Amino acid sequence: MKLALQILGVVAAVLLTGAMFGTAGWTRPPVRSEQTGFRGTGMVQVQNPRALAVKLDENAAPAPQDPAPPGGDPATQTYQNVKVLTDLSTDQFNRLMVSITEWVAPEQGCAYCHNVENMADDSVYAKTVARSMLRMVRHINADWKNHVGQTGVTCYTCHRGNPVPKGVWHDNPGPPHAQGFAARDGGQNHPAPEAGLTSLNYDPYKDLLGDKDTDQNAIRVAAKTALPTSPSKPLQTTEKTYALMIHMSEGLGVNCTYCHNSRAFSSWEESTPKRVTAWHGIRMVRDINGTYITPLTPVLPEARLGPEGDPPKANCTTCHQGLAKPLNGAQMLKDYPELAGGPMPAAK
Structure with missing residues (x-):
């Protein structure tokens, strides 16, 4: 009996190891890491050079037409x-x-x-x-x-x-669900690619990127003081913010410390300059969605609209497509x- 249990344990360990390698996003060495801030604060960007080479090839800019x-x-x-x-x-x-x-x-x-x-x-x-x-x-x-x-x-x-660009989004009605009280899931506990397959809110875009008139502080959910000084935001709002941050991280192919200092995520003084660029980017996406894309709804055929009748809208992935700089920084505008x-x- 003891031998059988040992064999069973070895088999289970082998199967779990295989599952980790095959399904958990494991990357074989070597990987490349670049320190971007003070040691001990996790300010490091880690990349797989093989995957990065493929991504760079996919994001090559075309040769320009001869000048007029x-x-x-x-x-x-x-x-x-x-x-x-x-x-x-x-x-x-x-x-x-x-x-x-x-x-x-x-x-x-x-x-x-x-x-x-x-x-x-x-x-x-x-x-x-x-x-x-x-x-x-x-x-x-x-x-x-x-x-x-x-x-x-x-x-x-x-x-x-x-x-139609590949990296666009529509309002997400969520998975099929029961009616009545049971339908109120707050957008939670339905793992979705939009939130990195976590159980966070499955549609972080509609409220945070879809409207040019969105509250400028809608994303900020962390308090600046040890004790509350005003009514705090609900957990659902916090989860939308975290889901959007996951989207931004995946859309740019970076981790959280590309913009934030892990010692104090909310501190602007200790963040990298890229956080300021991202701040403007969030507001730019809201602007173009609300000013130029949503007004096209009556013009688009039904096949171009989402399940909620809205047009395909932009987010970070629409331009970046897995790189910190779209097209690896190619200056096509010049x-x-x-x-x-x-x-x-x-x-x-």
Whole structure:
């Protein structure tokens, strides 16, 4: 009996070890660690160089189109119904249209946004969407430099050759559940990819990233004093914040100490400068979701809407896609000044 128990113990240990290697996100050595702060505070970023190499290949920026020659007729004189890129020359306009086709709809071509029998026609819904997205890109590059800096964004930053970017989200109605009192689960205890497969809130985006008018302190849940000085926030709010932090960590391919000092997570004085960049990024995402994306709901066909009837919206993964800097920091904007936010110099 004793021998049988020993054998059973060895078998169980082998099975558990195999399960750990195969299912628990275990990474075989070597891994690379980089100290980013004081020793003893856990200020270290740990990366798998093999996985990182794959991620860098997946996030390579495409080669730019040849620059447009200076001068030339304004696009508004050459084409009818130009409503957004009114400050571009015809050559600049054509160059940007070719690039957008490659970035957004390489398989569908011009017909994805245009009625090719009448390019001035507005009957294709994607043309209305594209105009809003062009306004959004220019707005980000001109008004959100605290987040995007001089690197900026282009259509490719999010789309990567797809008509709808891969890293988008819809309002999550949650899993099927009973009606009545039993339906009130507070978004908890349903492990979801949005929260790193934890039992935290399965939809941290709607309340924290979906509305441009969200309370600026909605995410802050940690008290600054030892004893409460005002009514504290409920546990459900705290779990939404933690779920969003998990999303940001996974979306950028970093851990918590990329922005925070683990000695005092809430302290701005002891955080890294990247926390300030992230602060602006959260507000930028709220802005573009509320100002440019949600208003497109009536324009989009039903197939583009989520289960709650909302459009696909942006979060951190939409641009970053697993890297701390989208496209590994490639400065595509310098090759496409047409998207820098304007206006562009007048065409002559």
